[in-house]
Amino acid sequence: MAHPLRTLASAHGVQIQHCEDCSVLHISIGPVTFRVDPSAAHRLRNVLHSALAQLDSPTQPIPMVAPSGPPLIN
Numbered sequence: 001m002a003h004p005l006r007t008l009a010s011a012h013g014v015q016i017q018h019c020e021d022c023s024v025l026h027i028s029i030g031p032v033t034f035r036v037d038p039s040a041a042h043r044l045r046n047v048l049h050s051a052l053a054q055l056d057s058p059t060q061p062i063p064m065v066a067p068s069g070p071p072l073i074n
């Protein structure tokens with residue numbers, strides 16, 4: 001079965017593609033590709049945003065991330 005991928009964004013060795021057959025996002029960083037559903041990608045974005053904010057301003061309180069949804073990795 002073919003899984004047609006549509007590129008949503010690509011820059012600096014990072015590429016985000018959407019499988020139009022199974023609605024999974026393919027997040028490629030260099031040679032590594034993560035396949036996650038869109039809800040997991042949204043949670044990944046939120047956690048990554050919080051982590052980068054903490055990295056950029058380590059004296060700031062750690063922002064809370066709503067603990068909703070299933071884990072990113074099964």
Ligand SMILES: [Zn+2]
Pocket residue numbers: 003004019020021022023024
């Ligand atoms: Zn697919």
